[in-house]
Amino acid sequence: MRALLLSASRAGDTPYLTHALPFIDALLKSNERELLFVPFAGVTISWDDYTAKVAEALAPLGISVTGIHQAADPVQAVKDAKAIAIGGGNTFRLLTELYGRELVAAIRDQVAEGMPYIGWSAGSNVAGKSIRTTNDMPIIYPPSFDAIQLVPFQLNPHFTDYVQPGHNGETRTERLTEFLTLNPQERVLCLPEGTALRRNGDKLTLLGGKVCYLMRFGETESIEAGSDLSHWL
Template identity: 55%
Template sequence: MNLLLLSSSRAGDSGYLEHARTTLAEHFGEREVLFIPFAGVTIDWDAYLERVREALDPVGIRVSGIHKAIDAKKAVEEADAIAVGGGNTFHLLKTIYDWDLLERIRDKVQSGTPYAGWSAGSNISAPTICTTNDMPIVQPPSFAALNLLPFQINPHYTDVMPANFHGETRAQRLEEYLTANPNQQVIALPEGTGLLRRGNKLERVGEAELLRFVAKKPVQKLSEKDLSFLLQ
C-alpha cells in the first residue's frame, strides 16, 4: 500500500496544503488524483475541489472530483490516485457508505493505488473512526472504516489546556477509548505531522514527535523516522 496520512491541511500559518505540497507531489508523481470531498459540510463540494486544485497546481498535480463523475464507482476503480480531504469524519464515512464506495476504495488502495488523506481523510484509513475529534452530526451505518492500518489515528492532536476549561483533555478522551477497547492502540498526529506507508514500511512525516497511546501504559513519544514496528 502507498499511504500518505496528514494530520491537517495546514501547519502553523501556512496556506492550504502548502506545507505538504512537495510531499504530496512525490507521493502522487504524475498521476491524476481523484478527490473525495465528502467531509465538506459547510463548504460546497465544487468550491472544495477548486480549493484543492489551486493548492496543488503549483506542483503540477491534476485533480478531478468524484462528485462530478457520471459513475462514482467506476471513477474509483479507474483512479490513478485518490485523495480524501478533511472536514467532518462522520459525514465523510456516511456518504462513502451511501455511495457504496467503502470496499471499492479499500480494494483499490490495497492493490497499490496511492492514497492521501488529511484530517478526516486520515481518520478513515484506520479500522474505525472511533478516535476522531468530530461531532457526530450524521450517523453512518457503521463506524468501521477503510482498515488500511492496524491501529487508530487521532489527527490534530494537542495537549493544550485553555484557561478555565473544565472538560476532558484529548489524552483523557483517548484513555477513555482505550479503557473501552483495551486491545487497540492510537497514534496521535500533532499538526504538521503525518504517516507515510510504503508496503510494510511506515515512516513519520514532519518534525514533531508523534504519540502512541496504549491501554494502561505511559504515553510513548515517537521521535524516530522508521515506525514500521507499528505495522506488526
C-alpha cells in the same frame, strides 16, 4: 500499498496544504498527477468549491484534480483513478457518504492494488481501523464506524493536549484514555498538526518535525519524526 496520512491541511499559519506539498510530491509518480478528490467531509463548503480549493493548492505540483461527486459512477471512478485524496471536515458525514456510495471497500481494494492514497484530517481518520477516535461531533450516523483500514490501528489527527485557561473540559489525552479503557486491545497513533504517516508497502514512516504519540491502555509512547513504524503493521 502507498498512502500519505496527514494530521491536517495546514501547519501553523502556513497556507492551505503548503506544508504537505513535498510529501505529496514524493508520493506521486509522474504518471499519477491526475487526482480524484473526495470532498464528502465538507459540510459548510460546497463540494465544487472544496474541489476547486484543493486544485488550486496542488497546482504547483502539476496535479489536476477532479471531484468524485461529479462522477456518474463513483465506484468506477475509483477503479479508473490514478490517485485519490480525501479531505478534512466532518468524519461522520464523510464515512456516511462513502458507505452510501459503496466506496469504502472500493477504495481499500484499489489502494491495495497500488493506487496512491492521500488523506488529511477526516481523510486520514477514515484510513485507520475505525473513526471512533475522531475529534468530530456525530452530526450524522454512518452505517458503521469501521473505516477503510489502510493501517490496522486508530488515528487521532490534530492531536494536542493544550488546556485553555479556565476551561474545565477533558483534554484530548483524557478522551483517548476513555476510549482505551473500554477498548484496551486497541492502539491510537496521535498526530500533531504538521506531522504525517507514510505507508509504502510494508514500510511505515513518521514524517514532520514533531514528536507523535502512540497510546495503549495504561501507556503512552513518544515517537520521534523519521521513526520506522513498520512493525506496527
